[in-house]
Amino acid sequence: MKSLKNHISLIIALFTVLASVQIYVAVDRTIAAYETRLKDDYSVIVVANKAFTTEELKSMSSMIERSEPISTTQVLDRLKGEMSQKNLDLLRLTLPKFYRIYLNRYPSPKEINNLQRLLQRNPTIERVEGFAQTHDTIYKLMLLFKNVVQVFSLAIAAVTSLLILKEMRLWQFQHAERMSIMALFGAPVWLRSAVLFRLAIVDAIIATFILCLAFFLIDYYGFLITQLKAIGISVQLFNFVDDALRSLGIALGISVALTFMIVIFPNEED
Amino acid sequence: MDKVIIAQNLSLSYKEFETIISKASFSIDTGSFVFITGASGSGKSTLLKSFYGAIEPKQGQLSVGGVNMNRISTSKLNFLRRHIGIVFQDYKLIKEWTIEKNVMLPLIISGYTSDVSGSQVQKLLGHVKLIHQAGKYPLELSGGEQQRVAMARALAHNPILILADEPTGNLDEYSSSVIWSLLEGANTQLKTTVVVVTHHIPEQLNIPYKHYHIDAGNINEIA
Ligand SMILES: Nc1ncnc2c1ncn2[C@@H]1O[C@H](COP(=O)(O)OP(=O)(O)OP(=O)(O)O)[C@@H](O)[C@H]1O
Numbered sequence: 423m424k425s426l427k428n429h430i431s432l433i434i435a436l437f438t439v440l441a442s443v444q445i446y447v448a449v450d451r452t453i454a455a456y457e458t459r460l461k462d463d464y465s466v467i468v469v470a471n472k473a474f475t476t477e478e479l480k481s482m483s484s485m486i487e488r489s490e491p492i493s494t495t496q497v498l499d500r501l502k503g504e505m506s507q508k509n510l511d512l513l514r515l516t517l518p519k520f521y522r523i524y525l526n527r528y529p530s531p532k533e534i535n536n537l538q539r540l541l542q543r544n545p546t547i548e549r550v551e552g553f554a555q556t557h558d559t560i561y562k563l564m565l566l567f568k569n570v571v572q573v574f575s576l577a578i579a580a581v582t583s584l585l586i587l588k589e590m591r592l593w594q595f596q597h598a599e600r601m602s603i604m605a606l607f608g609a610p611v612w613l614r615s616a617v618l619f620r621l622a623i624v625d626a627i628i629a630t631f632i633l634c635l636a637f638f639l640i641d642y643y644g645f646l647i648t649q650l651k652a653i654g655i656s657v658q659l660f661n662f663v664d665d666a667l668r669s670l671g672i673a674l675g676i677s678v679a680l681t682f683m684i685v686i687f688p689n690e691e692d
Numbered sequence: 693m694d695k696v697i698i699a700q701n702l703s704l705s706y707k708e709f710e711t712i713i714s715k716a717s718f719s720i721d722t723g724s725f726v727f728i729t730g731a732s733g734s735g736k737s738t739l740l741k742s743f744y745g746a747i748e749p750k751q752g753q754l755s756v757g758g759v760n761m762n763r764i765s766t767s768k769l770n771f772l773r774r775h776i777g778i779v780f781q782d783y784k785l786i787k788e789w790t791i792e793k794n795v796m797l798p799l800i801i802s803g804y805t806s807d808v809s810g811s812q813v814q815k816l817l818g819h820v821k822l823i824h825q826a827g828k829y830p831l832e833l834s835g836g837e838q839q840r841v842a843m844a845r846a847l848a849h850n851p852i853l854i855l856a857d858e859p860t861g862n863l864d865e866y867s868s869s870v871i872w873s874l875l876e877g878a879n880t881q882l883k884t885t886v887v888v889v890t891h892h893i894p895e896q897l898n899i900p901y902k903h904y905h906i907d908a909g910n911i912n913e914i915a
């Protein structure tokens with residue numbers, strides 16, 4: 423374990439890359455979960471002269487998931503005392519139909535406008551209220567946050583990859599003597615560098631394991647999750663099958679690719 | 693008779709305007725035993741290097757084991773080297789490996805299973821009287837012991853050609869005689885071609901040999 427220090431720096435570098443990718447994924451997932459919540463709460467109000475079935479409304483836009491009529495009796499009941507029954511009956515007859523339309527995803531302001539225009543093409547529809555101006559600000563902030571995280575994780579991945587490359591040059595230097603002796607006895611490149619590949623693979627596995635452990639602890643102690651629950655989002659920050667496998671793939675991919683790079687450009691041998 | 697090494701007008705040098713071996717023509721018969729002598733710095737090690745492809749001919753032709761060494765490809769060179777056993781003047785043992793594993797190196801490279809190579813290594817360590825040191829590391833051994841490890845490694849894969857650079861340079865008379873009889877045995881029993889760089893040709897040798905002397909870049913056969 424002479425080279426424990428080298429191991430640690432490679433493992434930390436790989437872990438950093440994995441963590442930044444995972445944070446990106448978790449943010450993405452959180453926003454998706456928040457979108458579902460917003461979608462469930464969000465509806466468009468349609469005012470029409472004629473009765474529509476859900477199917478009729480659905481045929482107007484693929485975004486529409488379901489609709490429900492808004493009953494007017496409650497409003498009319500409130501007016502009972504102030505109006506005569508005759509006038510009330512007249513009002514009931516002339517009153518348009520109100521519908522609440524739920525969508526299958528949370529729309530962007532542009533999508534709301536499009537939907538509005540689409541529905542209003544129908545002459546029997548009088549008014550469509552999309553509430554585009556009250557479009558969720560938290561949501562916009564989250565999208566901004568997502569973009570920032572994306573840029574950061576890319577930058578971190580690039581910088582750390584360079585660090586890993588430097589680290590492996592160091593390994594190569596340490597192993598150069600052994601590798602050149604092996605070459606003098608006719609060992610092909612892959613055999614000479616087998617040790618480097620083994621180190622790279624072992625470190626990738628360890629880095630992935632540490633990532634799993636970190637997210638397990640976050641899960642176990644309920645950091646973040648409780649805060650997210652508070653704003654009505656339930657999301658899995660780390661999936662111990664899919665995410666673990668993807669992380670392992672990324673770690674192996676980076677470390678093995680970089681090992682290949684230093685093996686393809688070898689030191690001069692004696 | 694077959695030739696394992698053929699040199700025609702072979703010139704060797706490290707730098708542009710320098711000549712270490714100059715237009716040498718000679719050949720080494722398959723299965724023969726050859727000594728190379730010469731003053732320090734005369735180019736003996738350099739000549740051996742050209743035989744295992746660590747230095748390319750500056751001019752002229754060189755072929756080893758039927759392979760042309762001028763602009764040889766890496767894969768061909770690797771193949772050739774797997775059939776050569778080299779004892780380096782500075783031993784070149786792998787510091788991080790045990791003595792046992794060092795001797796096993798050529799067998800690992802040739803892909804022998806561990807039980808085959810294990811018994812071969814035990815046999816060779818027995819020959820060079822180092823069984824009791826098998827688990828140690830090179831830097832824990834004396835110079836002479838390291839040299840004997842290098843000898844055992846050179847013989848491990850039953851090469852067709854052994855190139856030994858002063859293999860007894862650090863050894864007492866008894867250890868030297870062990871090395872000479874090992875080389876003699878490989879030559880007579882396995883028909884291995886042996887090329888040895890040395891300052892003293894041993895008197896005990898019971899086999900015919902050739903003797904080349906390097907002087908001022910020329911290689912002369914001594915009758
Ligand atoms: N790697 C190298 N680069 C440049 N010059 C070298 C190199 N190796 C050897 N030389 C030079 O080539 C000449 C021959 O060296 P070589 O090692 O072949 O001598 P030698 O006959 O083996 O000597 P010795 O008996 O001391 O081992 C020397 O003058 C040496 O300085």
Ligand SMILES: [Mg+2]
Binds near residue numbers: 736737738781857
């Ligand atoms: Mg020499």
